[in-house]
Amino acid sequence: MGESLRVGIVGAGKISGQYSATLARLSQVTVTAVADLDPGRAQLLAGQHPGARAVNLPELYAAPDVDVVLNLTTPNQHAAVALAAIAAGKHVYGEKPLAATGADGVAVVEAAAAAGVRVACAPDTVLGTGVQTARAAVDAGEIGVPHAATAFMTGPGHERWHPDPEFYYQQGGGPLLDMGPYYLTSLVQLLGPVRRVMGMSSRPRHERTIGDGPRAGTAFAVDVDTHVTGVLEHESGALTTLMMSFDIWAARLPRIELYGSRGSLSVPDPNYFDGDVRLFTAGGESWRVLPPAAGYADAGRGVGLLDLAEALVEDRPHRAAADVALHVLDVMEAIQLSARGGSSVSVRTTCRRPDRISGVLDLG
Missing domain, CATH: 3.40.50.720 (NAD(P)-binding Rossmann-like Domain)
Structure with missing residues (x-):
């Protein structure tokens, strides 16, 4: 190279x-x-x-x-x-x-x-200042020992804006496999890998209609469940409540929140690179916004390639790592298996929690 x-x-x-x-x-x-x-x-x-x-x-x-x-x-x-x-x-x-x-x-x-x-x-959104600043707060003990989290992705579906949305509703798609990686990869960054899951899912609509582009008005079949919920047991013992849905028109739910022995942490939308990280500590009276403390500033999709390039030169592990991606895929499959079978499922794989980015970095 x-x-x-x-x-x-x-x-x-x-x-x-x-x-x-x-x-x-x-x-x-x-x-x-x-x-x-x-x-x-x-x-x-x-x-x-x-x-x-x-x-x-x-x-x-x-x-x-x-x-x-x-x-x-x-x-x-x-x-x-x-x-x-x-x-x-x-x-x-x-x-x-x-x-x-x-x-x-x-x-x-x-x-x-x-x-x-x-x-x-991907996702390399976890390398932005949003998730990385949250990770820095967790690592610094700002919320004490994390024991629980919530992760909610809600929306009415991608067919409203995507001109060719069918693949989102075929095997390999759905809200869990499409949007779940953003949330689960962030949770691995923040809380570490998952050892066991319990899931349930449903498919309220068996047909969708394209809402934008030259094929607007075209109906197509839905082949996967579009509302998925479950509980994840992390290896640390923390429990995450998860909901991924293409069947909700509007909601006032947090994207990701962590709850610990000394406080709570609100994490911005993991589909983006930045956003406010908010901390509430025991004995406090209100949430406060934490200044960016780590991650790539003003980043966009593709910053993971920058980290890979630097990792190759520095001979270190890259952060958008294959073992994390495989573990996230395994977690999603375990949720699906649990939803079909009605009992908890152990996750077959684990992964190394990627190193946190030290400080705020520019792309240049």
């Missing part, structure tokens, strides 16, 4: 624009190639990065100027693209979830270990 981590992007769909905007700001990362099933989309995305070119998939995997494949395909393609990239000797950074199934996730992790390459996985 040269001075800059050279990136080949696979998938030039809607989310790629956010990644592209961030990567263009990073001197440590250079986009060199883009591949998409639609060559026109690949060309447009490549045109946002000087010197980048639109190529087909075999060309991208074989390209000597691609160090890492940024996998922005739909979830059911995550494992196939990752395995092909690994076979070509490339590092992989993928959109969440790591794979559509735990078995596929294990295959990706094992293939990377055998090939001696790294796998990183």
